[in-house]
């Protein structure tokens with residue numbers, strides 16, 4: 476619904492194509508050839524480029540979308556200006572660091588907040604300085620969330636011990652392996668002693684949680 480009625484969609488920082496609509500004409504933009512090679516069959520064509528220099532004429536699309544990618548961009552203002560140039564509507568899914576950085580798992584891997592990608596990630600307010608934001612909606616994450624993004628297992632802490640889960644989350648995958656295993660060992664010990672459940676066990680019974688994810692819609 477956030478995408479509106481437009482047919483032509485550009486997905487900026489598309490990665491492997493998660494969250495990409497299948498009922499529109501989508502062109503993906505992604506700098507990593509490794510990510511592009513993992514796009515499943517049936518996804519739209521992908522162009523190797525960055526948000527800061529979209530290789531398309533003004534107004535080539537109806538909607539420009541970007542999910543969980545802005546905090547990786549070199550020049551956020553330039554990337555957002557480019558999204559606004561190529562499409563009159565912009566739809567952005569991001570995490571608000573003022574909320575998400577209070578997530579319990581960060582206490583096990585605190586150095587993750589020093590990673591370049593975690594320096595000054597944008598808030599919806601920051602976006603409003605560049606885009607004409609018309610709506611900001613909280614997106615609660617269900618307890619059985621199937622995607623593997625950073626906070627997806629907020630109520631299933633055991634998952635954070637799984638190396639496959641860790642490698643699917645950019646905030647953990649970027650850590651040196653020694654730091655990753657030290658944090659996992661502390662979490663494992665807290666789960667075994669019951670300490671995690673004493674502090675956070677109530678989360679296991681919640682159907683969903685607002686961990687700071689926001690859907691921002693802007694219109695030129």
Ligand SMILES: C[S@@+](CC[C@H](N)C(=O)[O-])C[C@H]1O[C@@H](n2cnc3c(N)ncnc32)[C@H](O)[C@@H]1O
Nearest residue numbers: 488489490493507525526542543544547548549
């Ligand atoms: C965490 S992934 C998110 C991928 C996808 N949008 C999703 O929601 O699953 C972040 C993506 O941003 C891409 N990226 C990094 N710098 C970028 C830039 N300057 N412009 C566009 N994409 C960029 C990365 O290559 C990566 O695929």
